[in-house]
Amino acid sequence: MNKVVRGSFELMKQLNVSAVLKVIRDNGSLSRADVAKITGLTPASVTNITKMLIEDEYLVECKVGQSSGGRPPIMLELNPNARYVIGISIGVGMIDVVITNLSAEIILKKSIEINEERYDYDFVFKELVKLINEVIECSKIEKEKILGAGVALHGIVNSRTGMSIYSPYYGWKEINIKEALENELNLGVYVDNDVRAMALGESWFGITKDISNFVTLNISNGIGAGIIINNKPYYGVDFSAGEIGHIVVEGDGDKCNCGNYGCLETVASNNNITKKAIKLIKQGTNSVLKELKADINQLTIEDISEAAKLEDELAISIIKEAARYIGIAITNLINILNPTSIVVVGEIFENTFYAIETLNEIVKNRGMKLSSENVRIIKSMLGRDAAVVGATTLVIQEIFNGMSIN
Numbered sequence: 578m579n580k581v582v583r584g585s586f587e588l589m590k591q592l593n594v595s596a597v598l599k600v601i602r603d604n605g606s607l608s609r610a611d612v613a614k615i616t617g618l619t620p621a622s623v624t625n626i627t628k629m630l631i632e633d634e635y636l637v638e639c640k641v642g643q644s645s646g647g648r649p650p651i652m653l654e655l656n657p658n659a660r661y662v663i664g665i666s667i668g669v670g671m672i673d674v675v676i677t678n679l680s681a682e683i684i685l686k687k688s689i690e691i692n693e694e695r696y697d698y699d700f701v702f703k704e705l706v707k708l709i710n711e712v713i714e715c716s717k718i719e720k721e722k723i724l725g726a727g728v729a730l731h732g733i734v735n736s737r738t739g740m741s742i743y744s745p746y747y748g749w750k751e752i753n754i755k756e757a758l759e760n761e762l763n764l765g766v767y768v769d770n771d772v773r774a775m776a777l778g779e780s781w782f783g784i785t786k787d788i789s790n791f792v793t794l795n796i797s798n799g800i801g802a803g804i805i806i807n808n809k810p811y812y813g814v815d816f817s818a819g820e821i822g823h824i825v826v827e828g829d830g831d832k833c834n835c836g837n838y839g840c841l842e843t844v845a846s847n848n849n850i851t852k853k854a855i856k857l858i859k860q861g862t863n864s865v866l867k868e869l870k871a872d873i874n875q876l877t878i879e880d881i882s883e884a885a886k887l888e889d890e891l892a893i894s895i896i897k898e899a900a901r902y903i904g905i906a907i908t909n910l911i912n913i914l915n916p917t918s919i920v921v922v923g924e925i926f927e928n929t930f931y932a933i934e935t936l937n938e939i940v941k942n943r944g945m946k947l948s949s950e951n952v953r954i955i956k957s958m959l960g961r962d963a964a965v966v967g968a969t970t971l972v973i974q975e976i977f978n979g980m981s982i983n
């Protein structure tokens with residue numbers, strides 16, 4: 578305990594301190610006696626640790642609890658605004674930065690678009706640091722109250738070293754984003770693949786926070802899955818688990834950017850859905866999309882999702898077609914993993930239920946009876962903030978799960 582600075586992130590991550598914070602967080606509020614009972618720590622240790630946590634504002638004394646005879650106990654609650662965390666999402670063409678409290682509630686969010694000509698690492702990194710500093714400054718939160726930063730990065734990421742092994746859209750290879758950001762920000766930085774971070778965020782703060790085994794499926798310009806098994810992300814031996822976008826769904830399909838043919842991404846990624854709509858409209862298919870955009874080449878996935886809401890037949894049919902392919906891929910996943918839920922994220926799920934209905938239909942018709950009958954396919958509650966909330970969770974989990982320091 579003497580080796581580290583009081584109230585510092587290193588101190589908070591110590592196992593006993595973490596254990597106290599975790600049981601109070603999990604239970605909403607607890608008396609000191611209950612904390613001792615649940616954690617197995619001695620009452621004296623609990624008194625010392627909670628005293629320190631109250632002085633550092635992590636805990637507050639609140640309402641008086643139920644008495645079982647004698648003096649009613651004072652209850653302790655977590656103060657989510659004791660400290661703050663930076664969450665960063667580096668996605669395809671877009672960087673988002675947020676600052677949140679310890680409950681992952683977003684205080685401030687800023688985003689920038691990174692267009693195709695400017696994917697080189699030095700440029701993107703400079704823009705990223707500028708954006709993070711802007712968010713910190715505008716939030717008016719003191720730097721000392723910021724515990725660390727989490728990064729949800731697209732592509733293959735080694736979460737142990739914080740290395741971007743391969744980022745297909747930016748063309749980055751073997752770049753240590755953790756080290757670079759730690760040097761720049763003077764904060765602890767945690768990095769993971771974006772969809773895995775989303776799944777982690779869902780399991781702490783989203784619709785599946787009470788569910789131990791589920792899969793988050795993200796449909797964007799790439800398609801990926803974050804797998805949670807017994808409350809923990811599954812990484813695979815090379816940090817490459819969950820690449821569902823590269824499951825082959827069409828034997829003689831188009832070439833994918835991974836080099837293979839007929840991958841799910843070639844028929845169901847946002848880019849490919851949009852391309853298909855543009856092609857059909859140019860061939861003369863009638864659609865409200867023609868009125869939505871003066872230049873049909875500028876059509877976006879948001880436009881198509883919006884048109885489906887207006888009951889546009891073309892939009893509905895291409896969303897359903899993409900969902901049928903996605904349904905085949907997740908049926909395989911459900912047969913293998915037998916999860917409780919599949920949480921879906923992406924614009925095609927946002928305005929209507931056509932995509933989710935189609936997924937349900939395919940899974941029920943094609944999946945093994947038991948696992949496909951019981952699985953629930955649900956929309957993410959975090960939606961477009963799923964990646965940044967996931968990124969902050971990479972830091973927040975360190976405080977509550979603890980790590981022994983040596």
Ligand SMILES: [Zn+2]
Nearest residue numbers: 823833835840
């Ligand atoms: Zn592929």
